[in-house]
Amino acid sequence: MFEFSPTDWQAISLSAQVAITATAVSLPFGFMAAYLLVFSRLPGKALLDSLINLPLVLPPVVVGYLLLLSLGSEGWLGAMLAKVGIRIIFTWKAAVIASMVVGFPLLVRSIRIGMEQIDDHLIQASRTLGAHWHDTLLSVILPLSGRAILAGASLMFARSLGEFGATIILAGNIPGVTQTIPLAIYDYTSTPGGDRMALGLCLVSIVLSFGVLVLNEGLVRRFRKGVK
Amino acid sequence: MMKIDVSLSKRLGDFDWQARFSAEGGQLGVFGPSGSGKSTLMNLLAGLLKPDSGHIRLDGSPIFESASSINLPPEKRRIGVVFQHAHLFPHMGVRRNLLYGFRRTPANERRIDTNDLIEALNLGPLLDRGVKRLSGGERQRVALGRTLLACPRLILMDEPLTGLDEGLKYQIIPYLKQVFNRFEIPYIFISHSLNEMRLMTDRVLEFAQGEMTGEVSSELLARRGMGTGQGGYSNLMEMGRLREDDGLYIYRWGGQEICLSNGGDQDTGMFEIMSKDITLFKRHPEASSARNMLQCRVVKVFEAGNRIGVELDCHGQRLMSQVVGSAVRDLGLEPGSAIIAVIKASAFRRLY
Incomplete structure (x- = not known):
């Protein structure tokens, strides 16, 4: 069978850590973005929509490079963060940010589909019963999009597990520090005799992603049933 | 008793919606065929739709006035709505649905006792049920209770009986009359059914093609319909x-x-x-x-x-x-x- 080296184990646990953090941090923003896109009457809604979806169609390498430009020590955001002693690039936080940006559109899309299925009358009923818009958001919209949020989160989690292009540019490929599963596989494939090890990590990757997708499907199906 | 003074206009797609009336009393009907703009009146009064111009004054105070840009949001108007379909919150049981508005009503405005209302509408046996396991009539009773418990100044009922079975719909009416009498909440009853209108109110505003055409008594409405209806009066x-x-x-x-x-x-x-x-x-x-x-x-x-x-x-x-x-x-x-x-x-x- 396959045997994993300590750095392999580090890559597996780092991958999980990055994916979980990226998903958890994105959730509230994803929820708010979906809310704005579905329920608000913002003038720049179409622009916001395209902006959120841009990372879905851009090559991840481009996303990574743009992030590097702004978060690097010369970049506007990077310089600001450096002043308060925070360094992002080539740390695991960079991997989190890369995953967040690339996975965000998937999260928003899922939540949005769930929110669009909520009957407008329920929202109107809640308002006429004395609820402010933020009260309605928490007491009606949030619970009724619960399953869509879970589905979106699992989708984003799976996407984060596989993030490669943006991560390698922004976080580098430092074993034990920023090397996630896909980056470790990449390393093995370019090392003579590393095929077996690469295959082992591929298997881990397949098992993880498959598990998440099965979970996601189950949640979406239960959600549809719940709506009917 | 309510005093309501309305003068509103709203452009809706191809036609101009318009209504102007003032009324005093406990009950008012709004009658007209479907598509005549009755529901628009409800949406405008409840604050779910913004009029283009005009004013709404309820009991002397403006809740909408385009001239001085007053436009109270729905939760500040304290106008309750009973929709055609109950629209109960599917993620809550009957009890939480009933108390949704009550919990959001300031303590000094809570004039209706929950137990009184539960008894009047005979909701006791339903309290611990999920809303998906209610019949059409039960759902409508819960929706009515939910709206009443928010203790609104006025309740708008938009075709509350239309979705119910023919045999069932009239059975709700005694409940309606009883609770509105008992808790003294004025209402505006919107319907295209002549019989419902006559059972619920005497004074009726008539709507046709998106415009209010006049005010009549429900009795006169019934006599006028005698020549056209199948069975007569x-x-x-x-x-x-x-x-x-x-x-x-x-x-x-x-x-x-x-x-x-x-x-x-x-x-x-x-x-x-x-x-x-x-x-x-x-x-x-x-x-x-x-x-x-x-x-x-x-x-x-x-x-x-x-x-x-x-x-x-x-x-x-x-x-x-x-x-x-x-x-x-x-x-x-x-x-x-x-x-x-x-x-x-x-x-x-x-x-x-």
Whole structure:
């Protein structure tokens, strides 16, 4: 069978850590973005929509490079963060940010589909019963999009597990520090005799992603049933 | 009691919606065919839709006024809404649905006691159920309770009975009347059904093609519809149950006994008899298969389309019959003449 080296184990646990953090941090923003896109009457809604979806169609390498430009020590955001002693690039936080940006559109899309299925009358009923818009958001919209949020989160989690292009540019490929599963596989494939090890990590990757997708499907199906 | 003063206009797609009225009292009806703009009025009053211009004043204070840019959000207007479909929150049980508005109402505005209301609407057995396991009538009762418990200044009911089964819809009406009487909350009842309108209110605003066309009494509305409707005018008779006799039910209507074949168990009931089902005789027939022969006096004879309406006074109670032109001559029908109204026991329809 396959045997994993300590750095392999580090890559597996780092991958999980990055994916979980990226998903958890994105959730509230994803929820708010979906809310704005579905329920608000913002003038720049179409622009916001395209902006959120841009990372879905851009090559991840481009996303990574743009992030590097702004978060690097010369970049506007990077310089600001450096002043308060925070360094992002080539740390695991960079991997989190890369995953967040690339996975965000998937999260928003899922939540949005769930929110669009909520009957407008329920929202109107809640308002006429004395609820402010933020009260309605928490007491009606949030619970009724619960399953869509879970589905979106699992989708984003799976996407984060596989993030490669943006991560390698922004976080580098430092074993034990920023090397996630896909980056470790990449390393093995370019090392003579590393095929077996690469295959082992591929298997881990397949098992993880498959598990998440099965979970996601189950949640979406239960959600549809719940709506009917 | 409410005092409402409305003057609004709103551009909706291809047509201009307009209404102007002021009313005082406990009940007001809004009548018109579907698509005539009735629901738009509800949405504008509740704050779910923003008018282009005009004003809404409720009990003297403005809740919308375009001139001074006052536009209270729905939660500040304290105008309750009962929708055509109950729209209960699917993620909450009956109890949480009922209390949703109550919890959001300031303590000093909570005039209705929850237990009182639960008893009045007979909601006790439903409290711990999920909303998906309620029948249509039960859902509508819960929705009504939910709106009432928010203790609004005014309740708008938008076709609250339309989604219910024919047999079921009238059974809700006694509940409606009872709770609105008991808790003294004024309401505006929106419907395209003439019978519902007459059972719920006397004063009616009429809508047609997105515009308010006038104010009439629900009685006048019914008489006007006599010439066009299939069965003519529908007489609504509230009667008290007396006894059962040989498979028939005997009810008291004013000072007389009425015999009908489909009575109920309750002490009082509301029955409908169509004007076409009331036959007029000049002299008392010796024997007839019809069970009811009522001594009446003609009050008024009037034309309604191609028929003639005959309003009768039956020992103080009003009854409307319809005949064709030649019958007026043959029977010599004119105000004051005595006549016998003959009604079959099976012609009555029990509404509730």
